[in-house]
Amino acid sequence: MSFSIGQRWVSLTESHLGLGMIAEFTGRQVTVSFPAAGEMRVYASNNAPLSRVLYGEGDTIRTADNRQLLVTAVEEFQGILKYTGTDEYGKSHTIREVQLDCFTQLIAPQQRLFSGHYNKKAPFQLRVETLNLLNDLQQSNAKGLIGSRTSHLPHQIYIASEVARRHAPRVLLADEVGLGKTIEAGMILHYQLHTGRASRVLIVVPDSLVHQWLVEMLRRFNLKFSIFDKARFDAIKAEGQENPFEAEQLVLTSLSFLAGNDQVSALANAAGWDMLIVDEAHHLHWDETQSSREYQCVEALSAVSEGLLLLTATPEQIGLESHFARLRLLDPSRFYDLEVFKAEEAGYQKLNEVVQRLQERDSLAGKEPLEDDLVHVLRDYLGDEAEQLISGEAANLELIIEKLLDRHGTGRVLFRNTRSAVKGFPERVLHTHALKCPALYEADMKRFSISGLTPERNIEDLFWLKIDPRVTWLTEFLKENRQEKVLVICAKESTASELEQHLRLYEGVRSAAFTESMSIIERDRAGAYFAETENGAQVLICSEIGSEGRNFQFSRHLILFDLPLNPDLLEQRIGRLDRIGQVHDINIHVPFIENTSQQYLYRWYKEGMNLFARPIGVAYSIYEQFAERLEAELCHPSERFEALLQEAAAKTESTLAAQEEGRDKLLELHSCNEEKAAEVIALIEDAEEGSQLQEYMENVFNLFGVDCEYHSENARILRPTEHMHSGYFPGVSDEDGTTITYSRKQALSRDDMQFVSWEHPMVVESMEMILNSEFGNASLATMAVKALKPGTLLLEAVFTINCVAPKRFQIEQFLPISPIRVLVDINGQDLSQVVPHDKLNTLCDNVKKPTGQALLKQVKSEIETMLEHATGFAEKQLPDIREQAQNTLQLKMMPELERILALKKINPSIRDEEVEYFRSCIEQGARAIGRSAVQLQALRLIVNT
Numbered sequence: 001m002s003f004s005i006g007q008r009w010v011s012l013t014e015s016h017l018g019l020g021m022i023a024e025f026t027g028r029q030v031t032v033s034f035p036a037a038g039e040m041r042v043y044a045s046n047n048a049p050l051s052r053v054l055y056g057e058g059d060t061i062r063t064a065d066n067r068q069l070l071v072t073a074v075e076e077f078q079g080i081l082k083y084t085g086t087d088e089y090g091k092s093h094t095i096r097e098v099q100l101d102c103f104t105q106l107i108a109p110q111q112r113l114f115s116g117h118y119n120k121k122a123p124f125q126l127r128v129e130t131l132n133l134l135n136d137l138q139q140s141n142a143k144g145l146i147g148s149r150t151s152h153l154p155h156q157i158y159i160a161s162e163v164a165r166r167h168a169p170r171v172l173l174a175d176e177v178g179l180g181k182t183i184e185a186g187m188i189l190h191y192q193l194h195t196g197r198a199s200r201v202l203i204v205v206p207d208s209l210v211h212q213w214l215v216e217m218l219r220r221f222n223l224k225f226s227i228f229d230k231a232r233f234d235a236i237k238a239e240g241q242e243n244p245f246e247a248e249q250l251v252l253t254s255l256s257f258l259a260g261n262d263q264v265s266a267l268a269n270a271a272g273w274d275m276l277i278v279d280e281a282h283h284l285h286w287d288e289t290q291s292s293r294e295y296q297c298v299e300a301l302s303a304v305s306e307g308l309l310l311l312t313a314t315p316e317q318i319g320l321e322s323h324f325a326r327l328r329l330l331d332p333s334r335f336y337d338l339e340v341f342k343a344e345e346a347g348y349q350k351l352n353e354v355v356q357r358l359q360e361r362d363s364l365a366g367k368e369p370l371e372d373d374l375v376h377v378l379r380d381y382l383g384d385e386a387e388q389l390i391s392g393e394a395a396n397l398e399l400i401i402e403k404l405l406d407r408h409g410t411g412r413v414l415f416r417n418t419r420s421a422v423k424g425f426p427e428r429v430l431h432t433h434a435l436k437c438p439a440l441y442e443a444d445m446k447r448f449s450i451s452g453l454t455p456e457r458n459i460e461d462l463f464w465l466k467i468d469p470r471v472t473w474l475t476e477f478l479k480e481n482r483q484e485k486v487l488v489i490c491a492k493e494s495t496a497s498e499l500e501q502h503l504r505l506y507e508g509v510r511s512a513a514f515t516e517s518m519s520i521i522e523r524d525r526a527g528a529y530f531a532e533t534e535n536g537a538q539v540l541i542c543s544e545i546g547s548e549g550r551n552f553q554f555s556r557h558l559i560l561f562d563l564p565l566n567p568d569l570l571e572q573r574i575g576r577l578d579r580i581g582q583v584h585d586i587n588i589h590v591p592f593i594e595n596t597s598q599q600y601l602y603r604w605y606k607e608g609m610n611l612f613a614r615p616i617g618v619a620y621s622i623y624e625q626f627a628e629r630l631e632a633e634l635c636h637p638s639e640r641f642e643a644l645l646q647e648a649a650a651k652t653e654s655t656l657a658a659q660e661e662g663r664d665k666l667l668e669l670h671s672c673n674e675e676k677a678a679e680v681i682a683l684i685e686d687a688e689e690g691s692q693l694q695e696y697m698e699n700v701f702n703l704f705g706v707d708c709e710y711h712s713e714n715a716r717i718l719r720p721t722e723h724m725h726s727g728y729f730p731g732v733s734d735e736d737g738t739t740i741t742y743s744r745k746q747a748l749s750r751d752d753m754q755f756v757s758w759e760h761p762m763v764v765e766s767m768e769m770i771l772n773s774e775f776g777n778a779s780l781a782t783m784a785v786k787a788l789k790p791g792t793l794l795l796e797a798v799f800t801i802n803c804v805a806p807k808r809f810q811i812e813q814f815l816p817i818s819p820i821r822v823l824v825d826i827n828g829q830d831l832s833q834v835v836p837h838d839k840l841n842t843l844c845d846n847v848k849k850p851t852g853q854a855l856l857k858q859v860k861s862e863i864e865t866m867l868e869h870a871t872g873f874a875e876k877q878l879p880d881i882r883e884q885a886q887n888t889l890q891l892k893m894m895p896e897l898e899r900i901l902a903l904k905k906i907n908p909s910i911r912d913e914e915v916e917y918f919r920s921c922i923e924q925g926a927r928a929i930g931r932s933a934v935q936l937q938a939l940r941l942i943v944n945t
């Protein structure tokens with residue numbers, strides 16, 4: 001592509017920007033200003049998604065001073081065009097292309113035909129097909145959920161479909177460790193971005209998870225986030241950008257970077273976000289008297305962000321108070337008082353009893369009237385709504401349960417799935433290794449103490465590596481299991497790094513360390529080295545930092561070099577291996593030194609909580625109740641320890657039973673509805689079935705000049721060629737090729753392939769490129785039908801309904817582009833039904849250029865007449881389409897509004913903005929539909945020969 005300052009180009013991917021103008025060209029980069037949108041874009045000049053705007057003789061152009069000219073001559077001087085044309089009074093004007101109106105984008109199909117420019121039959125057919133496909137996609141109920149590279153897990157799909165469709169969702173995703181909270185957040189985000197409900201997103205995570213999030217968002221959802229750290233932030237500032245956070249739409253950063261600098265945090269707040277995501281949100285400390293810096297930082301951000309997703313596997317890590325701390329971030333006006341919240345929580349037991357009674361009746365399919373006391377309670381819970389649901393032939397129990405759960409206190413803001421509910425997880429196998437206490441530790445008076453849990457830290461030099469029996473045991477284990485990947489977690493950083501060095505340097509083990517003193521890049525490298533199947537590290541030795549969020553499920557051996565006092569940390573440690581994607585049983589090894597506090601702590605976890613067997617969610621609250629006594633026993637063991645274990649075991653059992661009865665059971669019910677999930681999964685599978693996408697895309701590749709080579713059954717290798725239609729094709733720039741697959745199954749096992757679905761950016765951008773340009777919008781064909789006289793002309797016109805409304809209203813769900821196809825002859829006869837589009841395609845042939853151009857000159861007035869007839873027919877359909885759209889709008893949105901108003905009466909967790917959103921959707925939607933108009937998208941003139 002060659003560029004000169006002042007030339008006019010349009011963006012192939014963002015046509016709404018209007019007519020662009022080259023503002024700067026440095027050889028490698030080209031800067032384009034789009035005055036209509038007030039935006040600038042910088043592109044790599046060899047791969048810019050731009051198309052040159054060239055008008056020819058006979059075209060109509062509009063100038064910046066609103067004059068319309070019929071072009072009579074075009075000249076070029078140093079790459080810039082000069083147009084001469086006549087205005088409506090016949091007066092001649094000459095303008096440079098710089099003076100063109102920046103709101104003009106495309107040349108209308110009829111103008112292209114009049115000026116002798118036309119496409120062959122294939123581009124025209126592709127354009128019409130694209131319009132029809134887009135119409136189907138706009139109406140699909142799986143929209144926004146098709147594009148993620150994930151397997152269909154009901155609990156995730158359910159949460160995603162429930163939350164993603166909300167306006168500015170604010171929820172706490174609190175599934176148990178490893179169940180896929182990141183994936184759920186990604187799905188919600190993908191939906192919101194894909195449907196235009198959100199565009200500016202900030203993700204805040206612990207340092208150690210920045211890279212993992214970057215990779216997961218890209219690999220699974222095709223979302224390219226920019227990592228913001230100090231270096232990046234300073235670099236953007238140095239380029240003159242006042243607020244670096246405004247330079248990108250999708251930003252990923254660490255909590256320590258944000259909270260560590262007041263200026264950074266203030267600028268992040270000032271930038272404003274549609275969606276804020278905070279991972280490992282239990283780190284945000286708050287109590288009624290004070291809050292941590294990190295908490296304050298997220299609190300300020302959550303106030304300027306419309307949507308908020310908080311992720312934590314341990315929502316109640318430090319008890320109800322900390323749980324409340326996160327809820328008040330989600331909705332401060334609803335969760336305003338800790339005491340009120342505590343009282344509400346106590347009432348969930350009662351609500352659960354009601355739900356259980358209803359469920360029992362439902363399973364008996366009883367038609368007898370509900371007992372009076374039940375009716376009474378339901379009235380309390382559901383207010384006016386209860387009457388309607390209870391009365392009638394038989395009470396609609398399922399609907400009542402659904403509404404109770406919907407209106408349940410934290411129901412709308414909290415989702416928590418547990419392993420027991422999700423199922424399909426591997427078995428855990430515990431291996432204990434009781435080891436003799438070495439003399440040096442024996443002599444150490446701290447054998448029974450908190451520091452005795454990590455006795456190696458009481459020894460001054462590296463001598464511990466020689467005498468600690470855990471080291472000897474570990475070395476032997478690694479040598480005996482050379483083919484296995486082994487994850488070791490230690491409580492102390494120095495233990496991890498010294499141990500790793502020892503194994504690597506003195507025992508010849510391929511190992512890597514993963515500790516907090518390493519930089520993020522070093523840690524990511526270590527993680528990648530461990531993940532490598534051939535020649536990778538056999539063992540990764542982590543400090544506690546490795547126990548959070550990371551994906552190590554390719555390993556099935558976890559060695560707990562010591563045990564943490566905090567049970568949540570133990571759950572997190574095991575969660576590294578025990579997560580989705582783990583295909584083996586998990587071996588948990590606990591080497592401990594006999595007759596030390598280590599052995600006691602091991603017994604506490606095994607016999608007191610049985611925590612090696614499964615995560616229990618309430619572990620921290622049990623620990624809290626016994627913490628003092630436990631610590632006393634760890635430091636001064638006594639015969640009371642046995643009683644402590646028994647008491648703790650009984651407490652664990654009773655707490656779990658109460659949990660089953662109480663709030664958590666309700667939460668579980670509300671966090672996954674298998675039936676609804678199955679419906680959405682079926683819709684996604686429907687959209688993926690068959691070969692329609694593959695055939696469509698291969699047609700696109702062919703017509704856009706992209707080389708598409710067979711790789712295997714569902715996979716292809718794409719390469720750019722010199723014959724590419726516009727020098728650019730989305731996602732295809734690598735000379736070595738881009739490998740794609742249309743199969744979700746294959747994509748899940750082949751990270752090196754792009755998963756191309758209907759929502760992949762390559763497909764979405766291809767469709768935009770076709771519809772936002774003149775591609776295929778004017779075509780000329782011949783046919784030879786004996787029943788018609790030679791020289792008979794037919795005009796096939798395709799219109800869409802153009803409706804201007806803010807993107808976030810998603811007006812297309814009520815009024816899709818609805819292509820209207822009309823076929824007319826010169827007498828204004830409507831032949832649309834007589835010869836359908838597909839039939840006509842088989843009859844049409846291409847016309848050679850000189851013949852076609854000569855012919856078009858002669859039939860201009862016939863085209864005008866036929867187009868008038870066609871437009872008339874299309875416009876006749878407009879009132880019906882509008883009416884149907886108004887009905888759909890009412891049908892879809894009124895129940896939503898009514899539901900939200902009903903909810904608001906009894907559940908204050910509904911925010912005013914949510915109600916307002918639905919109201920304005922209905923009002924503004926109705927107005928926009930009323931203003932909709934037909935727009936000509938494509939024309940085909942057919943001459944019978």
Ligand SMILES: Nc1ncnc2c1ncn2[C@@H]1O[C@H](COP(=O)(O)OP(=O)(O)OP(=O)(O)O)[C@@H](O)[C@H]1O
Binds near residue numbers: 151182183184575580
């Ligand atoms: N639907 C899915 N399809 C394929 N892989 C999945 C799916 N869901 C989760 N995974 C994989 O399972 C692992 C755990 O998922 P994820 O990291 O989202 O869990 P999490 O709940 O956030 O974990 P943690 O509690 O440790 O933070 C990841 O490797 C993820 O890629």
